[in-house]
Structures are given as structure tokens and as C-alpha cells.
Amino acid sequence: MPKPDVRIYPNLEELSREAARLFSELAERVLETKGIFFAALSGGTTPRRLYELLASPQVRLPWDKIRLFQVDERCVPPDSPESNYGMVRAAFLSRTSFPEANFHRIKGERPDRESAAREYAEELARAMCVKPGEWPRFDLILLGMGPDGHTASLFPGSPGLNERTRWVCPNFSERLKSERLTLTLPVLNAAAEIIFLVAGGDKAETLRAVLKRSVADEGLPASLIEPARGSVTWLVDGPAARLLERASH
Numbered sequence: 001m002p003k004p005d006v007r008i009y010p011n012l013e014e015l016s017r018e019a020a021r022l023f024s025e026l027a028e029r030v031l032e033t034k035g036i037f038f039a040a041l042s043g044g045t046t047p048r049r050l051y052e053l054l055a056s057p058q059v060r061l062p063w064d065k066i067r068l069f070q071v072d073e074r075c076v077p078p079d080s081p082e083s084n085y086g087m088v089r090a091a092f093l094s095r096t097s098f099p100e101a102n103f104h105r106i107k108g109e110r111p112d113r114e115s116a117a118r119e120y121a122e123e124l125a126r127a128m129c130v131k132p133g134e135w136p137r138f139d140l141i142l143l144g145m146g147p148d149g150h151t152a153s154l155f156p157g158s159p160g161l162n163e164r165t166r167w168v169c170p171n172f173s174e175r176l177k178s179e180r181l182t183l184t185l186p187v188l189n190a191a192a193e194i195i196f197l198v199a200g201g202d203k204a205e206t207l208r209a210v211l212k213r214s215v216a217d218e219g220l221p222a223s224l225i226e227p228a229r230g231s232v233t234w235l236v237d238g239p240a241a242r243l244l245e246r247a248s249h
Contacts, residue, residue, distance in 0.1 A: 004211050006234040008241045012199045015237050016049035019197055022233070023054060023140065026193060027061055030139045038128055039140040040069040040183065040191075042152065043084025046144050046199045048091050055095035063098040067127055071141060072153035072182035073106035075113065075170075083108070106168070106181050113170035117181055121167040135190040136167060142195055143188070147202045149210060149220035152188065153180030156219050160184065185224055194225060194232045201239035208243040 009015040027037045041047065053059070068088075076082045078089075085105045093103060104123055110116035128136045143151050153171050154160050160171030163184040172179045188194070198207055209220060211234070216224045225232060236244075 004232065004234055006211060006236060006241075006244065008236050008238065008244070010238050012046070012049060012237050015197065015199060015235050016047075016053055019047075019050045019142075019195060019235055020053040020059065022195060022235075023050070023142075024059055024061060026140055027066060031062065031065055034139075035065065037066045037140075038069070038136075038138050039066065040071045040138050040142065041088055042071045042142050042144050042197075043073070043087055044144050046197045047142060048087060050142075050197065051088055051091035052095070055092045063096060063102065066098075067102050067104065068098070069104045069124065069127075069138070070106045071143065071188075072180055073108035074153075075108045075179045075181065077109040078105065108181055113179060113181060117166065117168040117170055120181065124167060135186055138187075138191040140193045140195065141183075141188060141191045142197065143222075143225065145196060145198050145203060145206065145210070145222045147200075147206055148175065149206045149222050151196075151222040151225060153182035154185065154221040154224075156221060161218055161221060161224070188225055189227045189230075191227050192230045194227060194230060196222070196225075196232065196234045196236075198234060198240045199237040201242060203240045204243045207236065207240050211244065 030037045073084050074082050078085050104127055106120050107116050124136045130136050145151050148156055155173045158171050160169050160182055163169045164186060166184055167187050169184055170179055171182050210223045213223045
């Protein structure tokens with residue numbers, strides 16, 4: 001396992017500003033060569049500030065050439081306070097001229113979870129023009145990590161960790177007693193760039209364990225993120241990094 005690229009910032013605000021800068025730089029670089037940029041966004045509390053910054057007037061990206069997707073979603077209606085889409089809509093979509101058709105949401109409210117997962121996979125294939133037999137390759141996937149080491153909605157010991165053929169699957173968290181829909185490990189590991197955003201002292205022990213692993217560990221799903229033809233960058237705030245041996249930024 002290559003040495004992880006870990007960048008440490010004093011607080012969530014500084015971390016979020018760096019993430020917004022990296023997002024913008026990467027989008028501009030990819031748009032120059034491909035003319036279209038595909039990114040998948042995570043939910044939760046940590047990335048909210050990043051999405052607010054991307055909605056600011058200082059960011060002048062050509063949103064009509066950018067396609068945004070969801071990494072995962074809770075099985076709730078889109079207007080629920082627990083909805084990842086709802087958070088992204090409030091923090092970013094409602095504040096920008098981002099074209100509605102360019103945001104691809106997971107329909108977590110669908111009672112038939114398997115059908116919702118299949119639908120979303122089909123939408124990925126259409127939007128990203130994926131060739132038969134290939135995996136969708138995102139230009140960027142933004143991920144977080146929970147105190148238990150979960151990432152996306154791939155929880156320790158959950159069945160979704162073993163999925164090797166589907167792009168999207170329902171996955172149940174025993175600890176949270178809740179079902180989610182999530183991109184699978186093969187899709188995450190097909191990405192060109194992955195950026196983890198990790199903030200909060202309650203993640204310090206887990207972060208140290210994940211970064212010290214010499215081999216991937218299903219008990220720490222974040223350690224399973226190893227793109228074969230991509231890079232992983234960890235943006236970490238001071239409280240989350242307090243147990244790391246040294247700062248690299």
C-alpha cells in the first residue's frame with residue numbers, strides 16, 4: 001500500500017477551502033482535456049461547508065459542463081432532514097445556477113431498494129456513456145469517514161462490502177438499524193481521484209488505524225479504498241489528526 005497523501009489543516013473551514021480549491025482546479029484541468037467533468041458527492045455534516053464554498057460567487061466553474069452524482073443516500077424522501085440530497089440541495093444547488101438535469105440523485109425514497117439501485121446504475125451508465133464490461137470512472141469522488149471507519153454507506157461487517165459485480169447496492173447498517181443505497185467498492189476504486197474529508201476528534205483513533213494499515217481491513221472500510229489507476233488524498237482537520245505522528249501540510 002503506497003504511503004497516503006495526508007494534508008492537515010487547523011480546522012474545518014481551512015480544510016473546506018482547500019477542498020474547494022482542489023475541486024475547482026481538477027474540474028478545470030479535466031474540462032480542458034475532456035470537455036466534461038464527472039464528480040460524486042458524499043453527504044453527512046463534514047462536506048457541507050465545501051458545498052457552500054462551491055456555491056460562492058468566487059467560484060466560476062462552467063456548471064453546464066459538470067455532472068454531479070451521489071455516492072450514497074439514506075432511504076428517506078428527498079425533503080427529509082436526513083437526506084444527503086437535501087443537504088446538497090440546501091448548501092449548493094439552491095444557491096447556484098447548476099442545471100437540475102446535471103445532478104443525478106439516488107431515489108432513496110423508493111420502497112423497492114433493489115429497483116432503486118438498478119435504476120441508479122442505469123442512470124450512471126447513460127450519463128457517463130460507460131462501455132459494456134467497464135466500470136464507471138469518476139474524475140473525482142468525495143468521501144468521508146465515520147468514527148467506525150465506514151465510508152460511503154459501506155459499514156464494518158455490512159454485506160455491501162462483498163459486492164463485486166453491481167455498481168450500486170442497498171446496504172444495511174446493523175449499528176444504525178438503517179438501510180442505505182451506496183456506490184460499491186469496485187466503482188469507488190475505479191475513480192481517477194478520491195478526496196477524503198475527515199474532521200472531528202471522534203475520528204482520531206480510527207484515522208490513525210486506517211492510515212497505519214499495511215493491508216486493507218474489512219473492519220475499517222475506509223482502508224479498502226485503493227484505486228488501481230487513481231490517487232487518494234486525505235484532507236484532515238487538527239482534531240482528527242491529533243494522533244498522527246506528524247503533519248504533512
